[in-house]
Amino acid sequence: MSVAFITHADCLKHEMGAHHPERPERLTAIEDQLIASGVGEHLARHEAPLATDEQLARVHPPEYVRAIRDAAPQRGTVHLDPDTAMNPFTLNAALRAAGAAAFAVDLVLKKQHQAAFCAVRPPGHHACRARPMGFCIFNNVAVAARHAIHEHGLERVAIIDFDVHHGNGTEDIFEGDERVLMASIFQHPFYPYSGTDSPASNMVNVPLPAGSGGRELRKAVTDAWLPALDEFRPELVVFSAGFDAHAEDDMAMLRFVDSDYAWVTQQVKAVAERHSKGRIVSMLEGGYALSALGRSAVQHLRVLAGLNA
Numbered sequence: 001m002s003v004a005f006i007t008h009a010d011c012l013k014h015e016m017g018a019h020h021p022e023r024p025e026r027l028t029a030i031e032d033q034l035i036a037s038g039v040g041e042h043l044a045r046h047e048a049p050l051a052t053d054e055q056l057a058r059v060h061p062p063e064y065v066r067a068i069r070d071a072a073p074q075r076g077t078v079h080l081d082p083d084t085a086m087n088p089f090t091l092n093a094a095l096r097a098a099g100a101a102a103f104a105v106d107l108v109l110k111k112q113h114q115a116a117f118c119a120v121r122p123p124g125h126h127a128c129r130a131r132p133m134g135f136c137i138f139n140n141v142a143v144a145a146r147h148a149i150h151e152h153g154l155e156r157v158a159i160i161d162f163d164v165h166h167g168n169g170t171e172d173i174f175e176g177d178e179r180v181l182m183a184s185i186f187q188h189p190f191y192p193y194s195g196t197d198s199p200a201s202n203m204v205n206v207p208l209p210a211g212s213g214g215r216e217l218r219k220a221v222t223d224a225w226l227p228a229l230d231e232f233r234p235e236l237v238v239f240s241a242g243f244d245a246h247a248e249d250d251m252a253m254l255r256f257v258d259s260d261y262a263w264v265t266q267q268v269k270a271v272a273e274r275h276s277k278g279r280i281v282s283m284l285e286g287g288y289a290l291s292a293l294g295r296s297a298v299q300h301l302r303v304l305a306g307l308n309a
Helices: 025-037 053-057 062-071 090-109 140-152 168-174 214-232 258-275 290-304
Strands: 003-007 043-047 078-081 084-086 115-118 157-161 180-187 203-208 236-241 280-284
Touching: 003 090, 003 290, 025 290, 053 062, 053 090, 053 140, 062 078, 062 090, 084 090, 090 115, 090 140, 090 236, 090 280, 115 290, 140 157, 140 168, 140 236, 140 280, 157 168, 157 214, 168 180, 180 214, 203 214, 214 258, 236 258, 236 290, 258 280, 258 290, 280 290
Parallel strands: 003 043, 003 115, 115 280, 157 180, 157 236, 180 203, 236 280
Antiparallel strands: 078 084
């Protein structure tokens, strides 16, 4: 199965200060594991383009995009919130990350590849319509979904978020939008302390208590996600692929292991094969324990590419 791997060197230049967990080494950890596993040789590599103003405007108000451009420093670091900062290279990195999302949709819907994985940063699922937060500036999965709807005419897009943190930005953008179904798991109570207060009908949110592992993940997917996805019948599946629920990741307190990421990818891939002609776009979100991140991303990609374990 043909899988595109989309990234760009600009995403390595975005840095938010010493000891910040969302660091360039996250991407090199994935690259290292792709080489070590041999999976990398089965992927078709592409460079991420810069997002256009039109692509961003489907998700974020133009004045927000202008404010981000205006905030970009010529030197040093500027904080957008306590967790999210820009250096002189951040703007281009964020534009590449959002541009990768739209480009991935084009590759998949134009049948150049069956699936695409975007190894980009900054991540996006905490970025609200008009607010950066939680390491995120533009909401990359939202750019992907809206591009599929507006540019390619799709009527039903599913977003699958298995990051340890609730994708509050994605929910902010899509709540009540009947064209998008979002299914997620996340640790609760935990940052950003959202996702449980009367979510909209197109949100399938499954909060998990600290200490939950593969058994709880399987129950959430089997009992909540899969019935909702089969009823929705998505024409495209977009992953918010965060790997920070791994037991080795001390950012949070869920206890997933490498094979859990393979399993959840298999379940969602089967949904895509039933309803979406197998079409999948996956965007990197969290994951801060470098070895676990690299191994888990490889498990995810191995399933997308139809490779045997």
